[in-house]
Amino acid sequence: MTNFASLGLSSELLRSLERAGYQQPTPIQSQAIPPALAGRNVIGCAATGTGKTAAFMLPLIERAAGRKGTSALVLAPTRELAQQIAEYVDTFGPAHGVRGAVVVGGLGMGPQAAALREKRHLIVATPGRLIDHLDQKNVDLSSIETLVLDEADRMLDMGFRPQLERILSRLPRRRQTLLFSATMAGEVAQFARRYVPDPVQVEIHRSGTTAERAEQRVFKVERHEKAPLLLALLHRDEETTLVFVRTKHRADKIFRFLENAGISATRLHGDRSQSQRRHSLDGFKSGKYRVLVATDVAARGIDVEEIGHVINFDLPGEPEDYVHRIGRTARNAASGRATSFAEPDDRDELLAIEKLIGWQLPREAVPREDPVFVAEMERRKAQERDPGIHGGRTRAQLEVQRERAQAPAQQKAAPRGAAPHRGGRPGAGAGQQPPRGRRSAARGAGRRPGAARSR
Numbered sequence: 001m002t003n004f005a006s007l008g009l010s011s012e013l014l015r016s017l018e019r020a021g022y023q024q025p026t027p028i029q030s031q032a033i034p035p036a037l038a039g040r041n042v043i044g045c046a047a048t049g050t051g052k053t054a055a056f057m058l059p060l061i062e063r064a065a066g067r068k069g070t071s072a073l074v075l076a077p078t079r080e081l082a083q084q085i086a087e088y089v090d091t092f093g094p095a096h097g098v099r100g101a102v103v104v105g106g107l108g109m110g111p112q113a114a115a116l117r118e119k120r121h122l123i124v125a126t127p128g129r130l131i132d133h134l135d136q137k138n139v140d141l142s143s144i145e146t147l148v149l150d151e152a153d154r155m156l157d158m159g160f161r162p163q164l165e166r167i168l169s170r171l172p173r174r175r176q177t178l179l180f181s182a183t184m185a186g187e188v189a190q191f192a193r194r195y196v197p198d199p200v201q202v203e204i205h206r207s208g209t210t211a212e213r214a215e216q217r218v219f220k221v222e223r224h225e226k227a228p229l230l231l232a233l234l235h236r237d238e239e240t241t242l243v244f245v246r247t248k249h250r251a252d253k254i255f256r257f258l259e260n261a262g263i264s265a266t267r268l269h270g271d272r273s274q275s276q277r278r279h280s281l282d283g284f285k286s287g288k289y290r291v292l293v294a295t296d297v298a299a300r301g302i303d304v305e306e307i308g309h310v311i312n313f314d315l316p317g318e319p320e321d322y323v324h325r326i327g328r329t330a331r332n333a334a335s336g337r338a339t340s341f342a343e344p345d346d347r348d349e350l351l352a353i354e355k356l357i358g359w360q361l362p363r364e365a366v367p368r369e370d371p372v373f374v375a376e377m378e379r380r381k382a383q384e385r386d387p388g389i390h391g392g393r394t395r396a397q398l399e400v401q402r403e404r405a406q407a408p409a410q411q412k413a414a415p416r417g418a419a420p421h422r423g424g425r426p427g428a429g430a431g432q433q434p435p436r437g438r439r440s441a442a443r444g445a446g447r448r449p450g451a452a453r454s455r
């Protein structure tokens, strides 16, 4: 078995790794770090949560040590991911005098421009904001020796391609390029042929492989049953849960629905301000909120310990996003559950997902007898009949509660807490902190760099 010392890393970096609790390199790290250190181009494909970030950040930091000027640029698709990657510089950089500048949208240009003018060793950026700085002549990329595209396939898809082309035109032609992702669909091969000569291909897992310890299932469900089913599932355990929806508007709607049902929830999507986004993600990480309702802005790369359950309330538009979304659970030796809701109209999407991952997802029957499910269906029906009632509980909900009070033995199978209700005041189970640390006992010693600070 390889250890970090055999990968060609300096003794200073080895000490930093030890301090961070990294005992052994993961397979992608063992195979990608030596060629990246040697200056080779690398295309690295490995499942979600298997340590790709350190696989490119450690060589970048090692190569920048003791040098002057900006030598590397890391591009990532979202602000949160760029900030998370930059935490690796905070953790592993200082011992080697390596500093980084984080350049993301939604925050003031001034401090970023100042950091860029200092010509720190590494820039970690989202493309749009980096272009703003290029336009304002705050940054010169001509000294860049290494370009990293994390989530490479996403960075090369139609959404980012024009921005990326502009950035590429400002980089030296001769450079090292590192591409990493758990999926390598679409434009990656074509881009690699043009811009990434003679790469070392490290494929630990076939593109599209889902997280090994994520237990996956699908509910075939009618559209109007999705919210009741969500509530019923959330009442069955106390797991920290990430709920993915299709649009920002739906994220707001489902968030409000959960809040009204007394579930401790927050939301993350592109129409929220950066401080709101930060508040939500930090609150979700720390356990302040049990549920995060998010769009695909949270699908890629985000590393939150202890997410026990990912629920695809809506199936993703692209099958690759299924792999990334459910990869928010079962990371780094942890286990987790991934549940998807498929409406009758979603047949093609479901087939595309199963084609990509290479197997058929187990179907589970919608628990139409579940008291929480039944009560929420009833509440909705009653609300349709009389839109004025939504402040109060329905008779069905009250009945469920009464039944539970009379038959405590049944509660084991039944959900925790009160029946769903509206009106904002959390019920008995509401606002509870999820049990934290249950899964982490089984985990490797390593922690995401910076985790201690950010929590």
Ligand SMILES: Nc1ncnc2c1ncn2[C@@H]1O[C@H](COP(=O)(O)OP(=O)(O)OP(=O)(O)O)[C@@H](O)[C@H]1O
Binding pocket: 021, 022, 023, 024, 025, 026, 029, 046, 047, 048, 049, 050, 051, 052, 053, 054, 181, 182, 300, 301, 302, 303, 327, 328, 331, 332, 444, 445, 446, 447, 448, 449
């Ligand atoms: N060698 C290691 N020892 C212990 N923990 C590690 C090691 N390498 C990485 N980790 C931890 O594993 C977690 C997942 O790593 P990372 O975020 O890099 O995964 P990833 O492969 O980039 O996943 P994704 O495809 O979802 O972006 C992080 O918390 C990281 O700190």
Ligand SMILES: [Mg+2]
Binding pocket: 052, 053, 150, 301
């Ligand atoms: Mg990653």
